[in-house]
Amino acid sequence: MIDYQKGTRMKEIFQYIQDKQQEYLEELFTFLRCKSVSSYNDGIKECAQLLSEIMEKSGIQTAIYPTQGNPVVYGEIIEDSALPTMLIYGHYDVQPPEPLDEWNSPPFEPTIREGKIYCRGVSDDKSQLYTHIKAVEAWKKTKGRYPVNVKFLFEGEEEIGSPNLLPFVESHKELLSCDVCFYSDSHFHENGKPQINLGVKGLCYVEITIENAKTDMHSMMATSIQNPAWRLVQLLNTMYDSEGHICIEGFYDDVRPISNLEIEAVNKIPVNEKELCEVYGVREFIHGPHSKNFYYNLIFEPTCNISGLTSGYTGPGSKTVLPRQASVKIDMRLVPDQDPEKILKALRLHLNRHGFEDAKMTHYGMVMPSRTRIDHLYVSAAVNAVKLGFEEEPILFPGIGGVAPDFVFTGHINVPTIVIPYAAADQKNHAPNESMVMDGFIKGLRTSAALPYYLAQIGRKGKQE
Amino acid sequence: MIDYQKGTRMKEIFQYIQDKQQEYLEELFTFLRCKSVSSYNDGIKECAQLLSEIMEKSGIQTAIYPTQGNPVVYGEIIEDSALPTMLIYGHYDVQPPEPLDEWNSPPFEPTIREGKIYCRGVSDDKSQLYTHIKAVEAWKKTKGRYPVNVKFLFEGEEEIGSPNLLPFVESHKELLSCDVCFYSDSHFHENGKPQINLGVKGLCYVEITIENAKTDMHSMMATSIQNPAWRLVQLLNTMYDSEGHICIEGFYDDVRPISNLEIEAVNKIPVNEKELCEVYGVREFIHGPHSKNFYYNLIFEPTCNISGLTSGYTGPGSKTVLPRQASVKIDMRLVPDQDPEKILKALRLHLNRHGFEDAKMTHYGMVMPSRTRIDHLYVSAAVNAVKLGFEEEPILFPGIGGVAPDFVFTGHINVPTIVIPYAAADQKNHAPNESMVMDGFIKGLRTSAALPYYLAQIGRKGKQE
Secondary structure, three states, X not given: OOOOOOOHHHHHHHHHHHHXXXXXXXXXXXXXXXXXXXXOOEOHHHHHHHHHHHHHHOOOEEEEXXXXXXXXXXXXXXXXXXXXXXXXXXEOOEOOOOOHXXXXXXXXXXXXXXXXXXXXXXXXXXXXXXXXXXXXHHHHHHHOOOOOEEEEEEEOOHHHOOOOXXXXXXXXXXXXXXXXXXXXXXXXXXXXXXXXXXXXXXXEEEEEEEEOOOOOEEHHHHHOOOOHHHHHHHHHHOOEOOOOOEOOOOOXXXXXXXXXXXXXXXXXOOOOXXXXXXXXXXXXXXXXXXXXXXXXXXXXXXXXXXXXEEEEOOOOOOOOEEOOEEEEEEEEEEOOOOOHHHHHHHHHHHHHHOOOOOOEEEEEEEEOOEEOOOOOHHHHHHHHHHHHHHOOOOEEEOOOOOEOOHHHHHOOOOOOEEEOOOEOOOOOOOOOOOEEEHHHHHHHHHHHHHHHHHHHHHHHHHHHO | OOOOOOOHHHHHHHHHHHHXXXXXXXXXXXXXXXXXXXXXXXXXXXXXXXXXXXXXXXXXXXXXXXXXXXXXXXXXXXXXXXXXXXXXXXXXXXXXXXXXXXXXXXXXXXXXXXXXXXXOOHHHXXXXXXXXXHHHHHHHHHHOOOOOEEEEEEEOOHHHOOOOHHHHHXXXXXXXXXXXXXXXXXXXXXXXXXXXXXXXXEEEEEEEEEEOOOOOEEHHHHHOOOOHHHHHHHHHHOOXXXXXXXXXXXXXXXXXXXXXXXXXXXXXXXXXXXXXXXXXXXXXXXXXXXXXXXXXXXXHOOOOEEEEEEEEOOOOOOOOEEOOEEEEEEEEEEOOOOOHHHHHHHHHHHXXXXXXXXXXXXXXXXXXXXXXXXXXXXXXXXXXXXXXXXXXXXXXXXXXXXXXXXHHHHOOOOOOEEXXXXXXXXXXXXXXXXXXXXXHHHHHHHHHHHHHHHHHHHHHHHHHO
């Protein structure tokens, strides 16, 4: 058990946060009202400027860095080089609000209803990153100093796939050097308990097309002209067997062994498969060759999923046509240490080896997977901060099924990366009526403030882990 | 070689046709101007009436029969029960003229340009059926009588799949009893030579759907929820092998053996595979297990063709989704004596046997195949008529790749059915700028007039063949 006595030092800070609650909400609302839609570049520049002003007012030295795309808002407090340095990542851009007519209140006018703040971007990621800014102010105002060094890296392109994040990090390695990366851009477990995520999946998205002729033809020609849809079926059949095993030669080669600690953690994640099946409207979950349970699969199993399949006539009723081409969109979610570039090459080789040299491949995205060791000392700092902030034990997720740019930090700055989410599972990010649960915001402010306290206790030795 | 001397009796008739050419064209143009679009019921009733009047004026006793759909225009000349009776089938309905802006002259205003009549329905099927009507007039005016008995069956629903043809035939078997059925609703060989068709393929069109969940899901769920697109791939893979063999158990059971005469005929059909490949923009034609050459396959090979394939996201770029369902549209072109109902049952059994009991099947159409014996005596009547009318040897097609309601006559009236086409291969039926080559129309008039002459020479003994 954590000793809340130890938290006596935090008492004064938590009191300060409580006193400031109304003021913080007002400032957050100003931040939320500032549209920052990256997909059609609406308000990005203004929002970066506003964010930097909020950070400055909170006692953080900031700088706006241009990139090939939207600017990065950087900030830092360097107290002492002997102290550990944490990097706080986040993003100030938001998803488009459309479809507008499905919102119950205007998408860019924050509105409180039944304990939730409704606004586009409120959970993804504005109020979550805001808690880390206010943690600085709370420490400075009550203790006169922050207990560790901190650097803030807020990008404006997360919702369009972070195309300039890695280039920025690569060209600013000195600036961003640190001991650990934290961020808050996810959600609690569906049972309402806080969770901590230590990894994400990678992605390799590829479209495979078999083209056979100049135009669609009368289907009578099928006696002499090869149907590209049949060839695509044959191609796909070489990639995946009826047991759920992915048959691309070498696909599983780089899968990192799963540690006993990770298995223990997954076994502790609450799960009600029957209830989940009902939610998704499926009879049962599949249990392939490696299958253990829902979360074990979600976290540790790579996938080769057909996201889209199309050929010929796809309207209602019938039309007799010999299609000129057939194509499939495949998204492969990868686990450490699978490398999407290597997988793409393996797929090309696989197709050639099976006689599909003519199949065209177009790739739409590659993201490296990432996973931080569950026994890393800095993980315990996050766990203790959540315990203090939420007065609850967080659920430890060795990874999640989603994709995020964690590898930019674990792979290019070489630091553990730990996600501490403050939004509820029903946050509806990316959808109309996005919300942030007020309780999560308040407890998030406390947790973000407690995080550097526990980090300072561990010190820089975490680095060597 | 045919003896044109024998044709001396036809000389007078051919002269009559030549003299009447302008008058026939004017009457045909009136027939063409009368819109008769079955798909949206425009002008059908008026056109049936007009057709019946044209027939009456030509010396044919007519009657308009109502059906559940569009009326049948029937006509007959019964000269002598000892003479053979031929049934002339045709259709007075036409395809819709859309897209209108692609026509070079108004679609329902017949226009002559460079030896062709342009008009919707001119080749499909108005001017072709018209030649058989005028054959009666030419005989009557020159010889005072028709040399055989003839019955005309012109339907108004061919372009929408002839839904009431079989019911009409079934309920008017006495009325329609005959020794042979002829019709002209097709086109010459692409080399410009006249051809005679003795068969058509059947059709079994089915859509197979695998449904898995209520909605599309985030693709991270692919670790626990079966992807219906992968199951569809596995299902399809049981139906067709990489050699082009259709693996539905029992599919080939009823395929009629091909006779040596049929093989000889197919070997005589001119074919330039290299040129055809260029036309269709394919590298080469497939040569499956039964494959001989282009026409051999087209005529004798049944198909199992994927006309459409769809699942999940099919737009541009990428979207990571686990589709809720996947479906395939399959058209099977059948050869005698495959029965589409039996094939459908075989497919259901096949799917069940391979573990796809949950796959839903929807069928959109079933047409029986048909093929008339190449050595039937009445075939020689058609050949001789074409020789005399076109002064060219016709190419004999034991069958074609397309579908037509021949089985209604071969299977339900039990008579040989022979197709004598007068349109050019580039007629563009069903497309804008449909045309009838003037030379084909004139020679068609002569051929249709010569047909009863040769039929009379054979007499009723053809029946026993």
